[in-house]
Amino acid sequence: MTGLQWDWTMVWESLPDLLLKFVEVTLLVTILGSIIAAVLGLIIAIARRSAPKPIAAVLTFIVNFIRMTPIVVQLLFAYYLFLELDPVTIGVIIFGIHYSTYMAEVYRAGIEAVPDGQWEATTALSMSRSRTWVAVVIPQALRSTIPALGNYVISMFKDTPFLIAITVTEMVRAALVFGGNHFTYIEAITTAGIIFLIASYPTSLLIGRLEKRLAFSN
Amino acid sequence: MGDNFDALIGALPMVGEGVWITVQLTIGGALLALVIAVALGLLARFKNVVLRGIARVIIEFFRGTSLVVQLFWFFFVMPQLGIELPAMFVGILALGLNYGAYGAEVVRGSINNVPSGQWEATTALSMSSTQRMWRIIFPQAWALMIPSLTNLLIQLLKGTAIVSFITLTDLTYATDKLRNSTDTFFAYGVSLLIYFLIAYVLTLIMNALEVQAKHKLGRGESLREALSFRTPRSADGKAGIS
Amino acid sequence: MPSQTDTEPAIRFDNVEKRFGDNVVLHDLNFSVAKGDRVTLIGPSGSGKTTILRLVMTLEEANGGYIYVDGEPLTHEERGGKRVELKEKHKNEVRKRIGMVFQQFNLFPNMTVMENLIEAPVHVLKMSKADAIEKAKGLLEKVGLSDKADAHPLELSGGQQQRVAVARALAMDPEILLLDEVTSALDPEIVGEVLNILRDVANETDITMLIVTHEMQFARDVSNRVLMFDGGKIVEESDPETMFTSPKEQRTRDFLSAVLGNN
DSSP states (O other), X not given: OOSOOOOHHHHHHHHHHHHHHIIIIIIHHHHHHHHHHHHHHHHHHHHHHHSOHHHHHHHHHHHHHHHTSXXXXXXXXXXXXXXXXXXXXXXXXXXXHHHHHHHHHHHHHHHHTSOHHHHHHHHHXXXXXXXXXIIIIHHHHHHHHHHHHHHHHHHHHHHGGGGGGGTOOOHHHHHHHHHHHHTOOXXXXXXXXXXXXXXXXXXXXXXXXXXXXXXXXX | OHHHHHHHHHHHHHHHHHHXXXXXXXXXXXXXXXXXXXXXXXXXXXXXXXXXXXXXXXXXXXXXXXXXXHHHIIIIIHHHTTOOOOHHHHHHHHHHHHHHHHHHHHHHHHHHTSOHHHHHHHHHTTOOHHHIIIIIIHHHHHHHHHHHHHHXXXXXXXXXXXXXXXXXXXXXXXXXXXXXXXXXXXXXXHHHHHHHHHHHHHHHHHHHHHHHHHHHTTOOOOHHHHHSOOOOOOTTHHHHTO | OHHHHTTSOSEEEEEEEEEETTXXXXXXXXXXXXXXXXXXXXXXXXXXXXXXXXXXXXXXXOSEEEEEETTEESSEEEETTEEXXXXXXXXXXXXXXXXXXXXXXXXXXXXXXXXXXXXXXXXXXXXXXXXXXXXXXXXXXXXXXXXXXTSOGGGXXXXXXXXXXHHHHHTTOOSEEEEESTTTTSOHHHHHHHHHXXXXXXXXXXXXXXXXXXXXXXXXXXXXXXXXXXXXXXXXXXXXXXXXXXXXXXXXXXXXXXXXXXX
């Protein structure tokens, strides 16, 4: 077989299946994973700043270890350790944990950007530590972190096909299965790629604009 | 636990083979990515709208369509078009194009961040645009781009773990085989540790490059600082990973 | 060629207009600088002085009018009543006659002092490396930095960096030298070391100089003409003696008393 053989009927035929998996798995894992990553990342960032030095050091090592090793291997590890758990659930948890280590760095930068004077003012007002975080530091730190967090969400979104490693049929696996059944891969795999592009490109443009607006208003 | 170590020793040739494939993919992919990043990064700065447009389309396409899709495209679709490529070649190609597209934004951004006074001085000395780029601007941009390139290199290493999808027997594949004769915890613990060590060594090499590049700009740092452990900074992750 | 251009001024502005967005910085500006002249531009900040230097160096492009260097159009020429942009190659040829020293020095940090000095002579003027080094050594001696040839720019003090920058500009043998507030970024106590070198350059060469400075004593010592700018226009023009002792215009008097009062 040579030459380009593009069959539009294959595109239309594969599309419902791909879109279903896109919503059912790809988007679901991205959204739930992002929520875990955003919350856990903030907890890590605060803990690293408030915890006693030895604990903070251990935490830093764990965070670095997770960040510098492949998600795919982490997924497989968790999959075999918790065989009774649903692979999609494992995906949500591992993506959440993995990206929390990146988001923690974003929060850290945001927290460090809050001027020392703000901390000093809360001390002068005898505010409690927790109140200082909740009422003063986090609200100020959060604003500037939104674009960077958004970029990591897009990144996670594009990493979701890694779930194939633990038998999850997400969109790309669905494209592959469709291709195998119809003896032609080009349409379904290309369509899956285009769906990623259509979803991620406008989002990153939006984040870029948000970033510029925040940069100007600061 | 003793059984685990015995099994590991028995499986050492296989694990070693896997590490070697992972390292080959990482280095091959990184070199290709660097070439693509510099080429596209420079092209994206051209005044000519057509050339700049081509660069932008390529960059956004490879950033936007997901590494796994690209890997499968080269592996499953190319044969359908009559082009059979070895799996290792496909792996390096997909990694190089994907991370090269991310790298192009790093290169472009770093070049734009070289202070305007440097550009003006080259005009005042009547330098040609080629001289300006390669003798003055790029050497300074290089020092600026290394931290983000380090991020990307670690991402690329982590990205290699998907190549068993296309029949390559890399470290991740070897780990799965190792698990047949050891605990899951042991096999994956060893595997993660090896990945971490590779990432650590790569980070050290990149830090050394950064020290050298900065030193060339007269901003000397001691070598001891180069050997200290700095993880990839992801605060500027927007350049590294968006 | 020289016989034709000898009569031409070194620099001539012909109805030059420069806007940044809606902000008109220079409007219908006409003036010329004769060969060997040392002209200082003074005036409040935002009056367009630095823009003039940047236009001559082609760091900015005019929105209207023409600039001539040695009688040759710099970036645009009139062809059939139309303002036509000239080729990059032409601009480069004319540009080679002009050198500039910047407020922020702009030495190349990826090169040593010596490499900074020989970079353009070797790669732009195609001088042999040996000749360029020979020449650079002479210039370093002139600016009193012979012992710093192998130093990196960032290891030098601001005053030393600026002296290297002067030497780097002179290494190109410019016919015209533009000095853009060359002492503004320096601590007051080292301003003198840079100005003394520039005084020597003025005394020992016949390079045409166009100077923007807040150092009025230096302007008085070096220049033979002073132009007072305000709002993108020439308010007053005379020899330095007259300008600094008995200016005619009220705006000049206000400006000078403000500047000299501050000193």
